[in-house]
Structures are given as C-alpha cells and as structure tokens.
Amino acid sequence: MYKIATPSKTREILKKYNIRLNKRWGQNFLVDPRIAEGIVEAACDAGDEVLEIGPGIGSLTELLLARSCRVVAVEIDPRLTAVLKELFENSDQLTVVEGDILKQDLAALAEKHFPRGGRFKVVGNLPYYVTSPILVKLFSNYRDISAATLMMQKEVAERITALPGTKEYGSLTVLCRYYADPRIIFNVSRRNFFPPPEVDSTVVRFEMLSKPAVRVLDEDLFFKVVRAAFNQRRKTILNALEKSVGNWDKKCATHILKLAGIDPMLRGEDLDLSEFAAISNCAAEYLG
Numbered sequence: 001m002y003k004i005a006t007p008s009k010t011r012e013i014l015k016k017y018n019i020r021l022n023k024r025w026g027q028n029f030l031v032d033p034r035i036a037e038g039i040v041e042a043a044c045d046a047g048d049e050v051l052e053i054g055p056g057i058g059s060l061t062e063l064l065l066a067r068s069c070r071v072v073a074v075e076i077d078p079r080l081t082a083v084l085k086e087l088f089e090n091s092d093q094l095t096v097v098e099g100d101i102l103k104q105d106l107a108a109l110a111e112k113h114f115p116r117g118g119r120f121k122v123v124g125n126l127p128y129y130v131t132s133p134i135l136v137k138l139f140s141n142y143r144d145i146s147a148a149t150l151m152m153q154k155e156v157a158e159r160i161t162a163l164p165g166t167k168e169y170g171s172l173t174v175l176c177r178y179y180a181d182p183r184i185i186f187n188v189s190r191r192n193f194f195p196p197p198e199v200d201s202t203v204v205r206f207e208m209l210s211k212p213a214v215r216v217l218d219e220d221l222f223f224k225v226v227r228a229a230f231n232q233r234r235k236t237i238l239n240a241l242e243k244s245v246g247n248w249d250k251k252c253a254t255h256i257l258k259l260a261g262i263d264p265m266l267r268g269e270d271l272d273l274s275e276f277a278a279i280s281n282c283a284a285e286y287l288g
C-alpha cells in the first residue's frame with residue numbers, strides 16, 4: 001500500500017505521470033491520511049461492495065481495498081484512470097470505469113461487478129461542480145444503495161442537514177430527507193487538499209431509506225410543490241404555489257391548502273416533509 005493521501009506521495013505520483021490537475025473537474029486531492037481513514041471508516045465495513053465516485057489517484061481507493069472491499073471506481077479523467085490501473089494492477093478487487101458518473105447506469109454496474117447482489121455502498125470526495133446532480137442520481141437509485149458517504153462543500157452539507165425555519169433549509173434539504181437520513185460526520189479544512197479549494201468541506205453519511213420518508217401519491221407533483229415553495233422563498237406558500245404549479249389559480253391553491261390543513265400565510269421554509277406531502281397528496285386527490 002502507498003499512503004497516497006499525503007502531500008509528498010501525491011506530488012510524487014503527479015510528477016511521475018506528468019499530470020497537471022484540472023480545476024474544471026474539481027481535482028482537489030485529499031492530502032491527509034487521517035481524514036482519508038476517517039472517511040473510509042465512516043463509509044463501510046470490511047468486505048463491502050463499494051462504488052467510488054471520482055477516485056483521482058486512489059487516496060480512498062487504497063484504503064477501501066485494504067479493507068477487502070470490492071470496489072468499482074468511476075473516474076472521468078483518462079489520465080487518472082491510467083494511473084489507477086497501474087498503481088493497483090495487482091488488485092482483482094478493483095474495477096476502474098472511465099467515464100462520467102452522471103452517465104453511468106448504476107444498477108447495471110452493480111449487477112455486473114457486485115456478485116453479492118444486495119444494496120451496495122457509495123463513497124467519494126465529490127467533484128464539487130456536480131454535487132447536486134450526483135445526489136439526484138444516487139437518490140434515483142436509492143433502492144440499490146444502502147449508504148453513501150460523501151465529502152462535499154460545507155455550505156451544501158449545511159443546507160442538506162438544515163432544520164425548517166432556517167435560511168439554509170430548502171428544496172435540497174427536502175429532497176435528501178425524502179430518500180435518506182443524512183448525518184454530518186466531520187468538517188474538513190480546505191488546507192487538507194492539494195491544491196486547496198476555495199471552500200471548506202464536510203463529510204456527510206446518507207443512510208438510504210428502504211422507502212421514501214413520507215407517503216406521496218404523485219412524486220412529480222410533490223417535487224413541483226417543493227420547488228415552487230422555495231423558488232420564491234419570501235412569498236407566502238399561497239402566493240408561491242399560485243400559477244407556479246400546473247395551472248393552479250388563487251382559488252384552487254387556497255382550497256388545496258385548506259384541504260391539507262396548512263396556513264396559507266406560512267412560507268415554504270416553515271413546512272416540513274409531511275406538510276409538503278399533505279399539500280401534494282390533497283392536490284393529487286382534488287385535481288384527480
């Protein structure tokens with residue numbers, strides 16, 4: 001094993017392969033071995049089947065393999081997949097997939113590479129320019145995933161774990177809570193990356209639920225209501241819903257909120273998951 005997550009080893013590998021890191025792909029590599037250990041410790045147990053997002057030069061990958069995990073690592077940069085294949089050429093526990101994580105069929109990858117066939121785990125120090133699309137992708141596969149441990153911008157982690165009534169609480173919070181139980185594991189200073197990014201980071205573990213947290217009759221409608229409520233956060237829920245969800249007019253929105261037992265003068269940020277579910281379920285039944 002190499003202990004890749006150190007400043008000297010990372011520099012040595014990048015120099016050896018003549019790689020200049022690419023800002024566009026969020027290539028800020030972790031260079032603190034204790035933090036790397038902490039992420040892997042929080043993410044998985046020995047022998048787990050793990051999808052790794054954005055392995056870079058393998059700082060987390062080597063620790064996953066040291067725990068005898070079966071690892072599928074999806075990396076977009078062909079220069080880095082070449083490094084990974086060489087560094088870990090003797091490992092039959094690792095499959096390196098070159099490509100964009102957002103374009104992968106995760107269920108098909110799992111079926112091909114994870115012989116056990118149950119729910120798998122996800123780990124990654126995420127490329128921050130695509131944090132939200134990656135979360136949406138993982139949630140659309142929540143049935144196949146048992147837990148995801150992800151490093152992301154601290155500010156995004158704060159939005160994900162925010163409570164109703166705070167300014168951080170928003171549609172991302174509701175989306176995450178609908179599919180998962182998210183917990184902050186620890187914060188990581190920008191000083192622990194090479195090169196240092198412009199923001200600090202946080203490791204979040206999402207325990208995926210076996211079914212969504214609330215019963216929703218029409219998921220599209222539920223998320224439309226949520227988006228409308230937070231698109232115009234300063235507006236009351238009545239004004240935010242009017243005209244922005246389907247063709248609801250004031251009378252229709254008022255009636256739906258009454259059926260759901262929601263005070264029309266509240267704002268989106270005051271409502272919890274079950275109240276959003278009540279609005280969209282009453283609307284689905286009322287509008288047929």
Ligand code: SAM
Pocket residue numbers: 025026027028029030031053054055056057058059060074075076077080099100101102124125126127128130
């Ligand atoms: N895991 C390494 C670490 O912790 O040091 C690297 C993390 S770095 C923040 C993010 C990695 O994701 C980079 O290696 C980058 O090339 C890769 N990446 C960026 N966009 C990607 C995408 N759409 N799909 C897969 N990998 C991507």
